[in-house]
Amino acid sequence: MTGTNPLNGPAAPGGKATSAPLLGRDTEPTLFELSHPGRRAWSFRTTGIPELNIEELLPAEHVRSEPVPLAEVSERDLVAHFTRLSHRQFSVDLGAYPLGSCTMKYNPKVCDAVAALPGLAGVHPAAPASLTQGWLALMVEVEETLCEITGMAAATLQPAAGASGELTGLLLMRAWHQAQGAPRHKVIIPDSSHGTNPASVTLGGYEVVTVPSDARGCVDMEALASVLDEDVAGIMLTNPNTLGLFEEDIAEIAAAVHKVGGLLYYDGANLNAILGVVRPGDMGFDIVHMNLHKTFATPHGGGGPGAGPVAVSERLVPYLPGPRPERVEDGAEGKPTYRWFTPERSIGRMHSWHGNTLVLARALAYILVNGGDGLQKVAEIAVLNANWIRQRLSGTFDVPFDRQCMHEVVLSSRNLKQAHGVRALDIAKRLLEEGFHSPTVYFPLIVEEALMIEPTETESPQTLEALAQALEQIAYEANALPTGSMTEAPRNTPVRRVDEARAARTLIPTFDARGEKQA
Amino acid sequence: MKSVGTYIPHTDDEVASMLAFLGLSTIDELFDAVPEALRLQRGLELADGAGEPDVLAHMGAYADLNLARNDRLLCFAGGGAYDHEIPAVTKALAGRSEFVTSYTPYQPEVAQGVLQAVFEFQTLIARLFGLPVANASLYDGASATVEAVNLGVAASGRNTVWVSEGIHPHWRQMLATCAAGTGHRLRTVNLVDGVTVWPRVEVPSDDQPGVLLVGYPNYLGCLEDIPAARAVCDDTGALLVVATDPVSLGLLKSPGKSGADVVVGEGQMFGTDLGFGGPYLGLFACAQSHVRRLPGRLVGETVDVEGRRAYVTTLRAREQDIRREKATSNVCTNQTLMAVTAAIQLGWLGTAGLAELALRCARATRYTRDALVAIGGVTAYADAPVVREFAVRTPIPADTVVERMADAGFLAGIPLGDQFNQGEHGLLIAVTERRTRDEIDAYVTAFAKAVA
Numbered sequence: 023m024t025g026t027n028p029l030n031g032p033a034a035p036g037g038k039a040t041s042a043p044l045l046g047r048d049t050e051p052t053l054f055e056l057s058h059p060g061r062r063a064w065s066f067r068t069t070g071i072p073e074l075n076i077e078e079l080l081p082a083e084h085v086r087s088e089p090v091p092l093a094e095v096s097e098r099d100l101v102a103h104f105t106r107l108s109h110r111q112f113s114v115d116l117g118a119y120p121l122g123s124c125t126m127k128y129n130p131k132v133c134d135a136v137a138a139l140p141g142l143a144g145v146h147p148a149a150p151a152s153l154t155q156g157w158l159a160l161m162v163e164v165e166e167t168l169c170e171i172t173g174m175a176a177a178t179l180q181p182a183a184g185a186s187g188e189l190t191g192l193l194l195m196r197a198w199h200q201a202q203g204a205p206r207h208k209v210i211i212p213d214s215s216h217g218t219n220p221a222s223v224t225l226g227g228y229e230v231v232t233v234p235s236d237a238r239g240c241v242d243m244e245a246l247a248s249v250l251d252e253d254v255a256g257i258m259l260t261n262p263n264t265l266g267l268f269e270e271d272i273a274e275i276a277a278a279v280h281k282v283g284g285l286l287y288y289d290g291a292n293l294n295a296i297l298g299v300v301r302p303g304d305m306g307f308d309i310v311h312m313n314l315h316k317t318f319a320t321p322h323g324g325g326g327p328g329a330g331p332v333a334v335s336e337r338l339v340p341y342l343p344g345p346r347p348e349r350v351e352d353g354a355e356g357k358p359t360y361r362w363f364t365p366e367r368s369i370g371r372m373h374s375w376h377g378n379t380l381v382l383a384r385a386l387a388y389i390l391v392n393g394g395d396g397l398q399k400v401a402e403i404a405v406l407n408a409n410w411i412r413q414r415l416s417g418t419f420d421v422p423f424d425r426q427c428m429h430e431v432v433l434s435s436r437n438l439k440q441a442h443g444v445r446a447l448d449i450a451k452r453l454l455e456e457g458f459h460s461p462t463v464y465f466p467l468i469v470e471e472a473l474m475i476e477p478t479e480t481e482s483p484q485t486l487e488a489l490a491q492a493l494e495q496i497a498y499e500a501n502a503l504p505t506g507s508m509t510e511a512p513r514n515t516p517v518r519r520v521d522e523a524r525a526a527r528t529l530i531p532t533f534d535a536r537g538e539k540q541a
Numbered sequence: 542m543k544s545v546g547t548y549i550p551h552t553d554d555e556v557a558s559m560l561a562f563l564g565l566s567t568i569d570e571l572f573d574a575v576p577e578a579l580r581l582q583r584g585l586e587l588a589d590g591a592g593e594p595d596v597l598a599h600m601g602a603y604a605d606l607n608l609a610r611n612d613r614l615l616c617f618a619g620g621g622a623y624d625h626e627i628p629a630v631t632k633a634l635a636g637r638s639e640f641v642t643s644y645t646p647y648q649p650e651v652a653q654g655v656l657q658a659v660f661e662f663q664t665l666i667a668r669l670f671g672l673p674v675a676n677a678s679l680y681d682g683a684s685a686t687v688e689a690v691n692l693g694v695a696a697s698g699r700n701t702v703w704v705s706e707g708i709h710p711h712w713r714q715m716l717a718t719c720a721a722g723t724g725h726r727l728r729t730v731n732l733v734d735g736v737t738v739w740p741r742v743e744v745p746s747d748d749q750p751g752v753l754l755v756g757y758p759n760y761l762g763c764l765e766d767i768p769a770a771r772a773v774c775d776d777t778g779a780l781l782v783v784a785t786d787p788v789s790l791g792l793l794k795s796p797g798k799s800g801a802d803v804v805v806g807e808g809q810m811f812g813t814d815l816g817f818g819g820p821y822l823g824l825f826a827c828a829q830s831h832v833r834r835l836p837g838r839l840v841g842e843t844v845d846v847e848g849r850r851a852y853v854t855t856l857r858a859r860e861q862d863i864r865r866e867k868a869t870s871n872v873c874t875n876q877t878l879m880a881v882t883a884a885i886q887l888g889w890l891g892t893a894g895l896a897e898l899a900l901r902c903a904r905a906t907r908y909t910r911d912a913l914v915a916i917g918g919v920t921a922y923a924d925a926p927v928v929r930e931f932a933v934r935t936p937i938p939a940d941t942v943v944e945r946m947a948d949a950g951f952l953a954g955i956p957l958g959d960q961f962n963q964g965e966h967g968l969l970i971a972v973t974e975r976r977t978r979d980e981i982d983a984y985v986t987a988f989a990k991a992v993a
Contacts, residue, residue, distance in 0.1 A: 039651075049850045050653075053661050053888050064894030066626065070978035071904050076792065079903045081926055084764050086794045089896040090669050092887050097630055100888050104658065108639035111654025115638040121647070128548055129642050132593040137816075140611075141604025146618045147818030148955040149609030150940070153947055156606030157817045170586055182680035182819065183874040185861070193722055221861035221871035225691075227722040230866040268574035298585045300575050315874070319548070323878030324655035325645035325677070325838065327820030343718070370718030374621060374681040374711050374807065375818025387600055391547050393590030399546045402568045403556070409571060410559050426574060450648065460648050465862070482550040483559060515650040517845040522649075525843035525855040529832065531674045532664040536842055 037485025038457030038492075039117030047516055050106050053093040054533045063097035110516040111324075112459050118485050122430045122462035122474025123216070123264060125294050125316035132391065133320065133384035142383055147375035151361050157379065158347040158360035164331075164382045165347070167389055171397070172293075172310045173303025174333035178343045179382055180373040184291060185218040187311030187330030188258070190343065191287050192226030193369045194309055194334060195256050197341045198285065201367065206255035210279075212241050214264045214466040216291060228255055235468055239265040239423035241275060250278055256285035261305065262292045262428035264466040266408060266474075276306025285309060293317045294478070295405055295429035298398030308335045318385035329381040344368040347376075403479035404429040407486060411475055414490045418497045422469050430476035432469050433461075439471050444500040444508045446471040451519060452499070452511035456492040547590060611815060614952040615980055617909075619930045619971025620760065621682050621709055621807045622815055623788070625898075626975055628889055631812040635882040645838070645874065649853040650845075655877060656852035659840045662884040669787055669887075669895075670804040671795025672826040677838040677854075678880040679823030679872060682807030683715040686784055688825060688836040688870055689803040690716060690752055693780040694725055695834055695869075696802075699751025701726045705737040707759025708784055710960050732961065735763035735923025735932075739773045750779040757785050757796050761961065761969065762906075762930030763923055764793070771800035787811070787824060789928040791899025803827045812886030813879050822879035833859060836870030901974035902929035905981065909972045912985040918992055922967060930971040932957065935992055939968040942991050949987035
């Protein structure tokens with residue numbers, strides 16, 4: 023059943039998080055239960071400012087009668103509480119995190135050091151350009167770098183995450199079509215797409231038209247042809263797609279969509295696979311969003327912050343959100359200066375300020391350490407790792423589209439479900455016990471019992487072997503042990519399987535609701 | 542054997558061995574599916590990889606070009622981004638790599654740390670805003686406002702939105718940008734002497750609002766009459782959305798207790814760096830009746846199979862990965878790390894600390910305002926009460942004031958530009974608890990010189 027281990031050695035320890043947590047599985051009280059009247063952690067500067075009373079400062083009708091009840095804890099208790107919480111949390115720094123579609127690669131610490139530079143972290147966003155030349159110059163370098171990587175003409179750095187980038191792209195699409203005469207009504211999306219795509223299409227004022235995938239896992243060209251007409255504003259694609267497969271007909275897709283006057287939108291979720299190999303602009307895309315927290319290694323932060331810059335082809339540049347930073351070669355001593363400008367037909371603004379700027383700085387540092395040559399290696403090893411896992415596990419799990427994949431592979435555990443009732447969810451939970459984060463499960467929706475594995479380039483061959491062995495062990499247990507034993511997992515995690523149905527049925531979104539529900 | 546790249550562990554030997562396992566001889570064969578004609582026929586035209594110290598120096602050079610850093614120019618600018626104290630304890634805890642390098646808690650059994658921290662964040666924001674439900678965060682104040690308006694339109698069934706001119710100009714711009722897609726009809730309602738004067742409503746009318754959006758305090762720092770806005774909503778059936786400054790709520794009545802259906806705000810001031818504008822933190826809370834229209838993620842308490850308390854993202858059926866084009870919002874990745882940071886910072890402040898913080902801001906603001914308007918030619922923009930921010934009219938263009946004050950060591954404020962009928966002579970000034978009497982005295986002296 024197992025492939026030959028090509029590494030001629032055992033799996034190395036260290037890729038797993040089996041050493042955490044330190045002690046036991048007691049629940050951690052909330053901040054509110056730790057609270058004790060009169061305790062405090064705060065301290066402020068001594069200012070010498072006259073200490074007027076509240077009555078002298080504000081009219082009574084505006085003043086609250088009681089302070090906001092937050093919590094009252096000492097600094098020592100605050101530190102202990104959040105440190106204990108951190109011990110109940112899996113992370114990239116702790117172990118391998120092969121969560122497909124999320125590109126959970128290692129986040130270099132030098133990027134943290136960059137984001138902490140007082141000359142970047144301490145700058146107010148409304149300070150004039152004359153006092154923030156460093157930030158504008160940095161942003162111009164980010165924009166130019168992203169345009170070279172994607173093969174596009176210009177970019178906005180405002181969108182705060184991928185979904186915000188998608189909406190920005192759709193509003194650009196709308197503005198461009200409007201300028202041609204009519205905004206059109208439909209946007210095409212493959213059935214394998216991320217859920218944010220259709221949600222963004224709705225917010226962009228368009229109707230979603232779904233096209234199916236063919237037997238090879240790519241866009242069904244006949245189905246696409248049947249929905250293409252002059253009411254189609256564009257198509258949203260990710261390439262490689264969510265099955266981890268490269269859309270080989272991309273040039274034909276681009277030609278067909280362009281022929282009816284539509285635009286191509288590139289969802290950059292999977293950009294890591296093609297860095298330096300092929301560029302969205304060269305594939306015919308008009309609009310590209312990037313997820314800097316995926317491809318360019320900025321930390322995911324437990325669910326953000328991300329950054330979702332959007333790059334466009336020449337004809338869409340006048341519509342980009344503003345203000346945008348630009349370099350002015352004004353010739354004084356040969357030194358360029360930088361200023362803000364708003365494109366003449368700008369769709370407007372997509373952020374309170376200029377975007378998730380400190381995330382941009384981290385991403386630029388990551389790109390500079392890697393360099394152009396290094397980024398291509400990133401893609402190559404990411405694809406190598408995914409294919410190695412595919413090959414290594416192809417005798418153990420179904421591979422629905424069994425051909426060379428890109429940066430991620432979608433396996434299916436439908437064989438284990440049919441034979442033993444073991445679900446992808448059970449496998450995911452059982453893998454947690456082995457010290458690995460789970461793959462993405464049940465996505466893409468078109469694969470039954472999907473297990474989507476994206477190892478990324480930063481996991482060593484030894485870690486991949488350990489991951490493969492853990493998944494083999496789980497498959498072995500599913501076949502050999504009594505049906506139902508798998509549903510016990512996980513047993514060694516801070517909590518065991520969580521009752522999600524109860525959370526939705528008896529909604530307790532705050533500590534205060536807990537008391538109400540119990541009363 | 543050397544490894545392949547700075548953050549790639551593989552040695553060349555290992556790469557060769559893995560390729561052999563796949564029956565391939567070159568890395569290039571991994572990309573056979575990419576049509577040759579489309580492939581980049583050259584390397585990326587970017588500099589070759591550099592050492593980490595070189596990159597730190599490169600980025601440091603950018604940092605050095607920024608004159609407006611808050612350790613060089615004393616910050617009197619606000620407008621939704623404030624120079625508050627960030628204690629070492631918040632930096633240390635929020636920087637823990639378990640919080641920093643995890644992702645959305647898809648596997649709650651190994652994500653209780655983030656989930657519980659977000660649950661505590663939601664509780665803190667709900668208490669602060671005076672509403673029962675707060676979400677796990679949105680991108681920033683502007684995006685939270687856009688989402689609140691979307692909720693309001695969906696709940697009221699009417700897409701006319703009355704937007705107070707006192708909402709942050711950037712947030713209004715983003716509302717207008719997004720309205721191109723949603724079709725919402727935005728109508729700006731002007732300020733008179735710093736506060737919104739709502740039109741009289743003929744009911745029913747074609748222009749009957751589905752949503753009222755007002756700031757408390759508003760962009761110019763003024764305190765609006767929330768009960769009056771509530772009364773307009775009661776007359777028209779509109780939802781009341783209030784965009785607030787959460788620090789000011791240390792002193793002010795919670796908008797949720799004054800009748801707001803949705804309260805939003807910018808949460809940067811709870812432990813997040815100024816950072817030139819991002820990443821920040823969108824705050825969002827609403828009434829119980831709107832919970833199924835809530836945008837973004839929500840953490841709920843539940844139990845595990847052994848009956849132990851546990852946390853999980855809930856009401857997932859609203860979200861885009863399940864509902865796709867019928868989702869309440871497209872927000873997926875949000876600003877969780879900033880939400881965790883805010884929970885830590887609010888824990889550090891605590892009940893008494895937040896009140897003290899707001900009081901210190903109010904005292905410093907009053908002290909500064911009184912001194913500034915005593916300067917010849919400088920006048921208060923409005924008489925409405927303020928907490929921590931105020932606008933003045935300057936005798937010379939505000940841009941020039943900012944320029945001159947920078948030379949004296951101050952970021953003087955935010956010029957209002959062509960907004961609010963100030964003809965380039967409006968300046969918005971915020972004073973936080975970090976400013977001492979000596980600093981403010983020096984600021985006022987420099988201000989007098991700058992406008993003389």
